[in-house]
Amino acid sequence: MSSIFKSASEIANSLTAGDVTAVEVAQEHLDRIAAVDTDVHAFLHVDTAGALAQAAAIDKRRAAGEKLPALAGVPLALKDVMTQEGIPTTCGSKMLEGWRPPYDSTVVAKLKANGVVILGKTNMDEFAMGSSTENSAYGPTHNPWDLTRIPGGSGGGSAAALASFEAPLAIGTDTGGSIRQPAAVTGTVGVKPTYGAVSRYGLVAFSSSLDQAGPCARNVLDTALLHEAIAGYDPKDSTSINAPVGKMVEAAKKLDVKGMKIGIVKELSGDGYQAGVKARFNEAIEALVSAGAEIVEVSAPNFEYALAAYYLIAPSECSSNLARFDSMRYGIRVGDDGVKSAEEVMRMTRELGFGKEVKRRIILGTYALSSGYYDAYYGSAQKVRTLIKQDFDAAFAKADVLVSPTCPTTAFKIGEKANDPLAMYLNDIATIPVNMAGIGGMSLPCGLAEEDGLPVGFQIMSPAMRDELMYQVGGTLEAALLSKWGKPLLSSAPALGAK
Amino acid sequence: MAAISRDEVAHLARLARIEMTDTELDHLSDEMQVILGAVARVQEVAGANVPPTSHPLEMKNVYRPDVVVPSLTNAQALSGAPAQEEERFKVPQILGEE
Numbered sequence: 263m264s265s266i267f268k269s270a271s272e273i274a275n276s277l278t279a280g281d282v283t284a285v286e287v288a289q290e291h292l293d294r295i296a297a298v299d300t301d302v303h304a305f306l307h308v309d310t311a312g313a314l315a316q317a318a319a320i321d322k323r324r325a326a327g328e329k330l331p332a333l334a335g336v337p338l339a340l341k342d343v344m345t346q347e348g349i350p351t352t353c354g355s356k357m358l359e360g361w362r363p364p365y366d367s368t369v370v371a372k373l374k375a376n377g378v379v380i381l382g383k384t385n386m387d388e389f390a391m392g393s394s395t396e397n398s399a400y401g402p403t404h405n406p407w408d409l410t411r412i413p414g415g416s417g418g419g420s421a422a423a424l425a426s427f428e429a430p431l432a433i434g435t436d437t438g439g440s441i442r443q444p445a446a447v448t449g450t451v452g453v454k455p456t457y458g459a460v461s462r463y464g465l466v467a468f469s470s471s472l473d474q475a476g477p478c479a480r481n482v483l484d485t486a487l488l489h490e491a492i493a494g495y496d497p498k499d500s501t502s503i504n505a506p507v508g509k510m511v512e513a514a515k516k517l518d519v520k521g522m523k524i525g526i527v528k529e530l531s532g533d534g535y536q537a538g539v540k541a542r543f544n545e546a547i548e549a550l551v552s553a554g555a556e557i558v559e560v561s562a563p564n565f566e567y568a569l570a571a572y573y574l575i576a577p578s579e580c581s582s583n584l585a586r587f588d589s590m591r592y593g594i595r596v597g598d599d600g601v602k603s604a605e606e607v608m609r610m611t612r613e614l615g616f617g618k619e620v621k622r623r624i625i626l627g628t629y630a631l632s633s634g635y636y637d638a639y640y641g642s643a644q645k646v647r648t649l650i651k652q653d654f655d656a657a658f659a660k661a662d663v664l665v666s667p668t669c670p671t672t673a674f675k676i677g678e679k680a681n682d683p684l685a686m687y688l689n690d691i692a693t694i695p696v697n698m699a700g701i702g703g704m705s706l707p708c709g710l711a712e713e714d715g716l717p718v719g720f721q722i723m724s725p726a727m728r729d730e731l732m733y734q735v736g737g738t739l740e741a742a743l744l745s746k747w748g749k750p751l752l753s754s755a756p757a758l759g760a761k
Numbered sequence: 762m763a764a765i766s767r768d769e770v771a772h773l774a775r776l777a778r779i780e781m782t783d784t785e786l787d788h789l790s791d792e793m794q795v796i797l798g799a800v801a802r803v804q805e806v807a808g809a810n811v812p813p814t815s816h817p818l819e820m821k822n823v824y825r826p827d828v829v830v831p832s833l834t835n836a837q838a839l840s841g842a843p844a845q846e847e848e849r850f851k852v853p854q855i856l857g858e859e
Binding site for chain 2: 361362363364365457458471497500501503564567570571573574581585588589590591592593594595598600602603604605606607608609610612613616621622624625626628629632638639641642643644645646647648649651683684698699700701726
């Protein structure tokens with residue numbers, strides 16, 4: 263039986279038992295990508311030779327009797343915002359077309375040390391700015407549940423790769439919801455760890471005080487396994503937390519929430535949330551109550567300002583971070599005719615290399631940081647950030663974890679919101695507060711909305727450095743829903759590539 | 762809220778080193794007006810008594826030992842350069858003729 267419909271932990275068990283080789287597993291996934299990715303377009307680059315070579319090396323070590331890490335030989339899809347030595351890394355931008363980084367990001371170094379087989383790089387909104395993957399310079403990714411719909415963003419490629427069974431594991435990055443919202447709309451699981459838990463070294467920076475890489479998979483346990491593999495202190499990232507990684511796998515296996523207090527955030531529901539989203543969310547709450555959790559309602563009055571503050575802070579940091587794309591040291595260069603000045607070449611290159619949304623945010627950020635406007639915009643946004651942190655502190659005094667729908671709606675149609683930036687930004691209304699406070703956030707599937715048959719995401723938020731609580735609650739909820747449904751949600755998704 | 766003019770957007774584009782077309786400047790001026798109108802809401806609650814937060818982690822002075830560690834070789838560092846000469850990045854002229 264093919265390994266493509268198995269979970270990462272099932273594949274790992276088969277590999278350990280010797281029922282299958284890592285090369286066979288990699289080849290089955292590469293074949294799957296060849297069969298369905300023309301329709302889905304989750305990948306920007308498939309590293310066939312590299313993946314098979316990594317898999318062969320694992321098989322050799324296993325055959326020699328070496329004891330290997332838990333995920334050794336399991337394939338993974340890597341978001342194209344992470345550097346991998348010698349492998350094209352575009353961030354979904356024309357600016358980096360053809361660039362092959364000379365070094366591995368820490369996440370990639372850890373994946374390699376764990377023997378994880380990297381299949382290739384996944385599509386994303388340019389420089390991770392977007393909620394639909396439509397802002398990729400290389401064309402959109404399609405949602406495997408309905409190819410006319412968006413797979414979320416910015417990490418739509420990683421989520422779609424999981425939902426279309428092209429890979430059992432993926433890496434995402436989350437600045438305002440780019441792991442969790444794609445997970446929600448594709449019926450997969452994604453975790454944004456506490457800020458500083460996973461190194462940002464080699465993650466091409468968008469908004470440095472918000473960016474956080476994290477694990478994505480099709481179930482909570484696989485996500486926990488990947489979390490433990492990539493997390494940990496890294497001296498190369500000055501904001502890395504110097505503390506032991508918590509026990510995520512153990513927490514995911516607890517399947518017990520008796521006596522836990524779960525806080526429903528009042529402000530993250532109600533108007534603007536689709537009926538089917540609310541219905542599935544309420545059922546998930548009932549399942550948690552049946553499992554022994556106590557529900558409390560909490561209020562976070564300043565969350566209504568989070569979106570506005572985010573769209574000042576993120577563009578401000580982006581305008582500064584993206585100044586590095588100056589056409590001098592790497593990336594494309596346009597108009598260098600021996601006569602034009604460096605500044606003219608820079609301006610022409612940045613005009614051609616950046617897409618619409620990236621330019622929009624650079625200009626907005628440049629404005630917000632300008633003298634005369636700094637206090638009114640960036641300065642005020644930083645104050646809102648304090649208020650949001652205080653709201654979370656007050657809420658976590660009443661509850662162990664907080665919950666909400668991950669997104670107000672299910673996946674929308676490709677093109678539907680492409681020309682309305684503000685409507686697009688509203689997708690992230692429930693995910694952004696988590697980034698502002700630097701705490702942990704998970705999205706896991708809680709069913710299909712009856713009005714459109716599309717997946718709904720359930721968000722769990724944990725205090726900083728308590729990421730294991732999300733896995734404990736998420737694992738318990740997943741098990742309860744699975745026993746109710748009788749089969750995983752993704753088995754209801756339409757078959758792909760059957761032509 | 763202060764209106765943002767097309768000239769102002771053109772100035773920002775110059776500061777950000779992006780050579781924008783007239784059409785882009787027209788569109789962006791309109792969009793900026795709408796977006797700034799929406800994000801200006803932060804001013805409603807940002808009172809003088811609220812301290813700013815720049816970063817989720819309160820960290821200060823993160824140092825590393827002052828010792829040489831392995832880094833990229835010249836060849837690696839130059840591997841993505843659009844142009845190079847004598848083991849250096851080759852860039853267009855920075856100063857004018859006069």
